[in-house]
Amino acid sequence: MxxxxxxxxxxxxxxxxxxxxxxxxxxxxxxxxxxxxxxxxxxxxxxxxxNKAELFATVLERKMLDLAESVPVDPDDIEGWVDRLMDYHAAHPELLRLLFWEGLEYGTEQLPHESGRQEHYVRKVATLKDGQDRGVVTDAIPPGDLLFLLTALANWTAVVPQMRRILTGDAEEDTARLHASVKEAARRLVAR
CATH class of the missing domain: 1.10.10.60 (Homeodomain-like)
Known part of the structure; x- marks a missing residue:
């Protein structure tokens, strides 16, 4: 048995x-x-x-926790953080797909387990705010907006791989060049 x-x-x-x-x-x-x-x-x-919606929320919650633990925000090394974030999403493309499906399903409506997600982001925003307070990150952009912009910058290459390929090429050197460009853009975005 x-x-x-x-x-x-x-x-x-x-x-x-x-x-x-x-x-x-x-x-x-x-x-x-x-x-x-x-x-x-x-x-x-x-x-x-x-139910299915609860299962999806649980899946996304755990995947987001894995990302947070694997790639914590580092205001002292924004370029390194962006690089690690891009590498994480290249290795785990399912997370961004899950987030986009969630966006299509819920739009701007309240999400299941949203309070847990808010707590997760509050910690990330606080980390950037600390970097602003210490003068290592610009304070010209509110920290929540800055996190949103940096995340979008790093994630977009994985979200629309067809656009990345068409606009920047698909060879290994093209990917390396794009990574460097994204890190440079992030560095400029946070520069004081």
């Missing part, structure tokens, strides 16, 4: 959900496909994660 491992099952469901939501968004994702990929029954998905 096989022994059930609830944690292993939850992990398989989570990974299958990441893939499914990144490919199909919230509306297009199917619990049946997640269950089949995870080799779990649908009732376990509902028992462990709630």
């Amino acid at each position: 096989a022994v059930r491992d609830p944690e292993a099952t939850k992990a398989r469901i989570f990974e299958a959900a990441v893939t499914e939501f990144a490919r199909h968004g919230i509306a297009g994702a199917r619990i049946d496909r997640i269950a089949a990929e995870a080799k779990a029954n649908k009732q376990l998905i509902y028992a462990y994660f709630g």
Whole structure:
């Protein structure tokens, strides 16, 4: 008789959900496909994660936490932070896809688990504000706006790879040049 491992099952469901939501968004994702990929029954998905919207919110929340832990904002090294952020998204393209699906689904409406997300961003903004207070980052732009602009600058290359390829080329040296350009733009954006 096989022994059930609830944690292993939850992990398989989570990974299958990441893939499914990144490919199909919230509306297009199917619990049946997640269950089949995870080799779990649908009732376990509902028992462990709630409905499909809650599962998506949980997936995105965990992925955002991984990003925050892997690539903390560093006002003392904005170019390095931007470089690490671009590398992270190149290695984990599913996160930006999940964020864009969320944007398409919710627009400007309140998000599930939004208060947790706000706390996450409050810490990042506070880190930039500290850099402003210490004089290593410009205070000409409010710190929340600055975080938004820097993140957009770093993320856009991964969000629209077709535009990146058409405008800047797709060879290895083109990618390296674009990385350098994005870091230079970030450096200028935060310069005092």
